[in-house]
């Protein structure tokens with residue numbers, strides 16, 4: 001069963017940072033101003049640098065000028081601007097899905113969609129079960145908890161463990177497998193074919209969160225479920241606009257049947273104001289540009305692979321990362337907050353990730369490489385790390 005860490009002795013503090021959109025000095029886009037110092041940002045989800053794209057900024061301003069600063073109502077009342085459906089139609093074509101629905105944040109989507117996937121009529125816990133990868137994002141875990149459905153968590157990426165549970169609970173009518181495609185903390189990637197085969201064999205819905213794959217993987221940049229390969233009506237893809245799309249909000253692509261359930265029963269869709277025009281404008285531009293950003297994706301993945309190799313040579317374990325999310329783990333030096341502080345003094349902003357966000361013993365520095373981080377900057381980072389290693 002799902003458990004939550006009840007340790008409430010935390011002392012998290014908000015870090016205050018400044019950003020720049022300086023057009024004449026785009027070098028500043030790789031940096032943030034923190035504690036009075038300009039530092040390279042190795043901890044941003046703006047994977048393709050689109051949040052500073054003049055095209056997105058222009059479109060965002062233009063939509064505000066045309067439609068105002070808010071849609072001032074939920075989509076089911078008077079906030080369903082016709083252009084939202086145009087964006088949804090574009091997105092669904094990449095997934096060859098029957099329907100796409102745009103939501104507020106990815107967090108809001110996961111916590112409200114998971115409980116309403118099966119509609120409102122089969123909520124009894126003995127009729128529904130969720131199989132969730134142990135390293136799935138907090139928003140998925142909370143969605144499972146809110147659903148009230150029995151939830152079993154299989155070992156990370158362990159298809160045998162998943163199959164064991166699928167066999168054990170095969171008698172339950174409504175079954176849902178949930179996994180991220182690229183894992184937010186480890187940067188590793190699912191074996192989609194195996195998941196699809198298991199979902200088909202046991203007649204399950206398959207829910208893939210592409211938050212960290214969008215912009216990075218797939219021919220069109222829409223993640224691995226957008227590839228032109230076999231999928232069935234029970235497959236659901238979700239993504240966020242808050243990372244590689246350089247904006248805010250999220251989307252789900254699914255069958256008409258599931259979309260109907262959501263429009264009728266999903267509180268996170270029904271009882272909330274539609275995204276504001278400035279946000280929708282930037283989403284619209286990013287959605288249009290995404291398929292053409294192939295070279296940016298390629299360079300980003302090459303730079304990430306270069307950095308991983310060098311980190312491994314320095315003795316850091318980068319787990320099974322295959323993307324631009326790179327965990328840096330060193331079993332001999334586990335004071336990651338200290339490592340992060342030393343890197344900060346040398347001009348690099350990184351994040352130490354501690355339990356319960358990651359399992360005990362797997363604390364780390366989590367690096368994210370964006371298109372603003374050139375190979376030259378990576379070399380500077382390695383130099384800093386090297387001098388500090390001595």
Ligand SMILES: Cc1ncc(COP(=O)(O)O)c(C=O)c1O
Pocket residue numbers: 105106107108110137139180184209211212240241242249250
């Ligand atoms: C896998 C995954 N899903 C969903 C979310 C939530 O997305 P958003 O930031 O749009 O709320 C995140 C955020 O980090 C995530 O990593």
